Amino acid sequence: MSTAIDDELWSAVGDPTRRRMLDLLLSDGGGTATTLSDRLPVTRQAVAKHLGVLDRVGLVHATASGRERRYEVDEVQLARAVAQLSAVGATWDARLQRIKRIAERIQREKESS
Amino acid sequence: MSTAIDDELWSAVGDPTRRRMLDLLLSDGGGTATTLSDRLPVTRQAVAKHLGVLDRVGLVHATASGRERRYEVDEVQLARAVAQLSAVGATWDARLQRIKRIAERIQREKESS
């Protein structure tokens, strides 16, 4: 069954800007499109689009108050995404180790010939 | 200091088709654009483009023999990519744990009031 990954979560986290946004939201404990765009090299509208994507996949959650629209990270969902990341990493890691082990075996056989 | 990630590697590994290609190349021990496209829901040309991307970032390496062009995974580079993946995961994980701990502390304080 190969990797069996939720591609939506991956592509959400795969974008560099969205990763930086998640970083900022985590360290600042939430923020709005405007406050985020102040600390990013993109416009507020670009940030708003990304927030929409992150909201749709459930990685962030918005609460409107007055004219502001504050976003916060959904820890549970982000934890899920992190788990999937490390799962793929673990899969590849295991295969690479197997390859390395086979290479070492061949090396040993060559040396004892 | 944030994530400090090589975005090229990320975006190379972020694409679902490229991830499946890496999976196939690892389990089959290499392959050509044609053999890969046989086992993927995309055309040979699409696979060829992806192989070009993976080659440019150094995740795979091509060797021409006759009319075939065989690709194999560069284990060292893939290991580097995996390390970067797990690094980001670890960062977020640590922050989430900190958040969780703070939440628990607040909960305790509320109970003892």
Add this chain to the structure above:
DNA sequence: TCGAAGTGCAACCCTTGGTTGCACATCAAG
């Protein structure tokens, strides 16, 4: 030699990250 198999190149869609521009809501003074 001639067809089949493998590749590369080019043109073309569609999605998406990014931009600018504008209209609308809300807050805070005056």
Add this chain to the structure above:
DNA sequence: CTTGATGTGCAACCAAGGGTTGCACTTCGA
């Protein structure tokens, strides 16, 4: 209450990238 400043949302537009089809070019095998 009016008015300017701030925060949002929506729409049009551009560029890059994943995907497709079509075609020309090599190479292998009968």
